[in-house]
Amino acid sequence: MKKTCGLDVHKDTIFCAVYNGEKYGKVTEFLTTTSSIYELGEALQAEGVMDIAMESTGIIFN
Template identity: 40%
Template structure:
């Protein structure tokens, strides 16, 4: 089966895997090697996540809406990035 290629709409994005105590962030994009880091879910750690994402040039962040753990992460990141809450 042939692979379908889709146009890249977001130059640099991040996917978050949100857990109760940690957030695993993977960034990738044009001219950006894929990188993954893990952050704690305390506000000061999420602020470090914001800084790291900004340094990587990330504009869009997607996270799954599992349980309620995504909500505090969303509220801390809101205003810094285009946020997408998606169904896994």
């Protein structure tokens, strides 16, 4: 099954929910620092995530 991911991006945190066909997926919190964003990318690769969805909003940071 193809794994997918949803990202909920906030000013200081990113919540990452990985769905693998089960009712409840794995949710992990990351910071918005450069090193933590690299960790997020590595985690998505390790999970085998193929598609990522993210909510579209207006101005994110002022």
